Amino acid sequence: MQIYTNNKKIESALKQKEIQELLSYFHVLPEPVILREIRKNFPQQTHLDKNLDMLIDNGIILRQSRRYQFCSEVVEDYPTTDMVKHFIQRNTETYSTEQLLVWLGEKLWSDNSGETLIADIPFPTCNRLVNKSFHLVTINCAGKLTETLPNYFENISRPKLFPQLSELIGDVNPDFFNNQIGLIIERIMADKSPRRDSIFLESLLNSGVIEKQPDWRVLISVYNEDGLLDLVQELDARTQFLFARQLAEQLLGDRESFTYLIKKKA
Numbered sequence: 001m002q003i004y005t006n007n008k009k010i011e012s013a014l015k016q017k018e019i020q021e022l023l024s025y026f027h028v029l030p031e032p033v034i035l036r037e038i039r040k041n042f043p044q045q046t047h048l049d050k051n052l053d054m055l056i057d058n059g060i061i062l063r064q065s066r067r068y069q070f071c072s073e074v075v076e077d078y079p080t081t082d083m084v085k086h087f088i089q090r091n092t093e094t095y096s097t098e099q100l101l102v103w104l105g106e107k108l109w110s111d112n113s114g115e116t117l118i119a120d121i122p123f124p125t126c127n128r129l130v131n132k133s134f135h136l137v138t139i140n141c142a143g144k145l146t147e148t149l150p151n152y153f154e155n156i157s158r159p160k161l162f163p164q165l166s167e168l169i170g171d172v173n174p175d176f177f178n179n180q181i182g183l184i185i186e187r188i189m190a191d192k193s194p195r196r197d198s199i200f201l202e203s204l205l206n207s208g209v210i211e212k213q214p215d216w217r218v219l220i221s222v223y224n225e226d227g228l229l230d231l232v233q234e235l236d237a238r239t240q241f242l243f244a245r246q247l248a249e250q251l252l253g254d255r256e257s258f259t260y261l262i263k264k265k266a
Contacts, residue, residue, distance in 0.1 A: 001074070001120050003028055004113040004241070010058050016185070018045050022055065027074065027120070029079040032067035058117045073117040073242040078246040080239060087233075088250060095229060098221055101251050101258050103229040105137050108244045114237035124248040128155035129174075131264075138259040139248055147260060148207050149181075164206055169199050185209070185261070188216045208259070221260040 001023060003014050008222060013019060025041060037054075039073035042048055052068070055061035062071040078084070109126045122142035129136040138150040145151045145161055152165045153174050159166035169177065180200040187194060193216050194201050204210045211219050235243060252258060 001118065002123070004111075004117040004119070007058070007113055010054075013054065014060075018047060019051055019055070020043075021045070022048075022051060022172070023060075026061060026068070029069060032069040034067055038068060060118070070118065071115050073115070073118075075117065075242070076121060078121070078242055080243040080246050082237075083243055084246045084250055087247065091231065098250050098258070099229055099255075101139060101248070102221070102223050102260050102262070103231055104244060104248055105139055106223075106225075106228055106262060108229070108233060108240065109139075110237070110240055110244065111236045113241040117238060117241065123245040123254065125163070127151050127250070128231060129153055129178060131178045132209075133182055133264055134185065135262045135264065136259070137211065137262060138257050139252065140257045141252050141255065142245075142249060146257040148257065148259050149203060149209065150259070151257075152207075153177075165203060168206065169203050171209070172199075181209075185218065188218055189222075192216075209261075218261065222263065223260060224263050225265050 003011070003023070005014075014023070021042065022045075025038075036209055038052070039048060045051070052063075054063060055073075055145065056063050058072050095103075105126055124142050125140045125145075127140070127148075129150040136148075136150050138146070138148040140146065140251055145155065147162045147165055149165070152162045152169075155161055156171065157176075159170075164238050177200065180198070181204055184194050184201055184204060188210055205212065209218065209220055211217060233240070233243070
């Protein structure tokens, strides 16, 4: 179960062990309970009242008539299935899957879930490595994190997920790293060879961004910011949040991830 809010501090607090225990408890409750019943189930929690107040204040738990329960319905399946099916039917004959994925990542994807959203299904993720002249983006299938640079830097506190990259570049400063790989990518796009071997060059090779045989070239798809599709989707925040993730799941198909580079306007 995952809870999405528009407050990163709260999302971080929700990952604490005591909070997770409370959330798991409320998730399977058949009916609202009184505080005494909650205390009986969590005798070891020294911050129980404080944790409950935090969950109530942020619209996750509802306290009504001295009884406690989840404040909103848990999303156990996408409510956007018909919308996604219609979108795919309308657009896949005109545009490639790759074009639609890039449009999704640049124009549709949003981390704004509207009000607090509680989900019991895994969602695709979209991770981004930002450089002043380009963004390197990976869209991941639900539950997957392939060894790409955007995924690595978004999860740099979990190096064991990325054994090759963590051994190669460690905890290098992201801004410095972005600057260095930017210089390399710009040279290769200009049909020039990299100036020298380095961990920055090796990381681009190992993560499949570039290759050097038979000639140096960028392997992943490259798009200009001003050349993206213009597919208008007027959706409220919650619907857009869910629609984008289900659409990503459908467009990825059997692929674990899709990585592309978007060139930014000067």
